Amino acid sequence: MNGFRNRLKSEKLSVLDLIKRLKDLTPVPTAHGTGKKYVFRQNDEMSNASTQVAYGIFQPGEVCEEHVHPTMFEYFFFIKGKGTYFIENESYELKENFFLEIPAGLKHSLHANKGDVLEFIYWGVAID
Secondary structure, eight states: OHHHHHHHHHTTOOGGGGOOOGGGSOOEEOTTSSSEEEEEEEGGGOSSSEEEEEEEEEOTTOEEEEEOOTTEEEEEEEEESOEEEEETTEEEEEOTTEEEEEOTTOOEEEEEOTTOOEEEEEEEEEOO
16 A cells, blocks of 8 residues: 555655546547547556556447557457457457457457447557
């Protein structure tokens, strides 16, 4: 507990600076130009290897095209809706309460099913 208090003091933060509510956040486009995200924390706000923690929403039929993160692991927890994640040409059906880890360096893409809004929490961890 003292380490936590020391961090707050050294970074001139209060506990309230570490609390964010979804309804208070403004949605922004994702880095890949598809869907929207509500960013809880960005890498410059954290003193660890996390790159971002966000709540994402894809509208029915939206697709995040295939891409690679050479130096970052990504983690997703799907809250609502259905979709498909493609990792290195293998498909994984997504649904509520599904967790997925994508290791660095793997090609991946995300597809929301037509007729389903896909909602998820996701975060990245830099490895380099």
